[in-house]
């Protein structure tokens with residue numbers, strides 16, 4: 267398929283439909299409105315369900331219902347709306363509902379602003395809602411990757427019966443880049459995808475031996491049973507950690523004197539700065555976590571070359587992922603942080619300046 | 626020997642966990658019998674949010690979802706949209722439906738979602754131990770209205786059936802009482818109507834049951850019914866508020 271020029275918000279929506287998503291529930295909010303609008307336009311053309319919910323709370327609970335019925339379902343929002351969804355997300359994780367949630371992050375806290383930010387990192391990877399649970403969190407850094415992650419996210423959600431969050435930001439949502447889409451799943455393929463959940467989901471029943479009584483539930487009133495359930499969830503998370511860590515290495519070599527860690531939009535700017543420094547004979551590497559959970563702790567540690575004096579973390583927040591980088595580096599070398607907030611994005615020159623000082 | 630009464634196929638063998646004299650069990654039974662009669666047991670799915678009926682997922686003998694407090698109509702919306710061939714109902718208490726879940730019930734009714742809502746109004750938060758509900762009557766004492774519900778301060782009880790009847794989309798809205806055998810027979814007819822319309826894909830159907838909570842009211846089951854008759858029925862008047870099938874608009 268030829269490449270098309272598209273906004274990130276539209277590309278992820280198109281890719282979700284191609285991946286077999288036929289149910290989408292959401293509430294409008296900037297900077298993700300192109301996503302909901304694209305779904306409103308396109309879902310009816312594939313006999314899918316588009317529903318503008320009365321709130322983000324309702325939307326995530328519709329997701330719980332539709333995902334509980336075994337169908338590929340998605341919701342999207344931006345930071346304040348994702349906060350509202352947290353109770354429902356916790357229920358989805360507890361009841362092991364496969365579903366995809368997109369957060370096109372903006373500046374916070376509170377109403378914040380509508381410019382890009384990465385300040386929902388903690389919310390995304392450290393809980394957000396109540397209880398012990400994990401989301402699988404994917405962080406795109408280009409429109410192409412944003413689109414590719416839609417099908418990836420559905421596959422992961424189905425495979426692990428777990429909610430998957432795509433943590434993007436207003437910059438990626440709004441910017442246009444060329445995208446090449448994967449082929450559209452046929453109705454038959456979509457039906458087969460749905461059938462994989464028939465052993466547990468809400469689905470039509472039969473008499474006799476095949477009669478089932480499926481419960482979509484996160485309630486276990488007996489503490490010993492709940493403990494077992496949570497331990498079982500964590501056994502599943504351990505498998506995810508073993509199998510699904512994704513990251514990109516950029517210019518990582520034994521010559522590196524600084525190793526950067528940065529994700530999403532911020533990592534693109536860091537790459538530009540690394541290229542500039544390369545021209546000046548200064549070697550800087552970058553690890554870009556693609557899965558923010560499971561997190562590439564070991565991979566970051568392994569990328570610290572013999573000459574590395576410092577690990578530098580760049581984020582569009584006051585310093586959140588840097589905590590995980592510190593866990594990864596574990597005192598081996600100093601860890602420094604540079605961030606911008608309020609929807610302000612650092613420039614390559616600013617990043618370059620910070621890095622130059624390390625030499 | 627002819628069997629004239631048996632456990633409905635739509636109920637599991639799990640014993641109810643309700644207090645003695647609680648009418649939740651009666652409401653369950655009416656719904657289950659009707660599902661049997663309509664032959665819907667294999668296409669039925671229910672949603673029960675928190676409240677004393679939180680364990681309803683164990684009691685109904687078909688696929689069930691437990692939902693967050695107040696959100697059952699949204700969960701049911703997602704379920705029904707995902708599986709249009711199935712028949713979906715919610716089973717909600719008054720705190721659930723008329724306080725925390727007001728947005729979800731109003732908007733699912735307003736969209737005319739093809740679901741049935743069974744609403745058990747016992748004028749109190751049963752599960753959490755007897756706090757004031759949006760349906761608690763004026764001057765009624767609860768653990769969070771220890772001096773009685775003061776309408777100047779906290780307003781009047783919400784009449785959910787009448788509220789929803791201001792919307793254009795709902796197909797059927799009726800309030801019934803569970804306070805005597807004769808009323809239960811009437812209630813059964815309302816359940817039958819709601820689920821028949823559901824089966825026929827007519828739209829949003831809603832049945833409110835006037836119920837009791839002997840435990841948290843602190844009155845024995847028999848007197849609870851008398852109390853409800855004297856105090857609840859004058860405010861929450863049984864009747865049909867909408868029946869598009871019968872031309873009641």
Ligand SMILES: Cc1ncc(C[n+]2csc(CCOP(=O)(O)OP(=O)(O)O)c2C)c(N)n1
Nearest residue numbers: 675676677694718719720721749750751752
């Ligand atoms: C978000 C949230 N808030 C509060 C609760 C606690 N809670 C559980 S049930 C309930 C009240 C239920 O009352 P009602 O809906 O009237 O049902 P009943 O028990 O009377 O049948 C409350 C407040 C909860 N589970 N979740």
Ligand code: SF4
Nearest residue numbers: 643644647677751838
């Ligand atoms: S607390 Fe009240 S509503 Fe709950 S089971 Fe007991 S009597 Fe019924």
Ligand SMILES: [Mg+2]
Nearest residue numbers: 718719749751
């Ligand atoms: Mg109640």
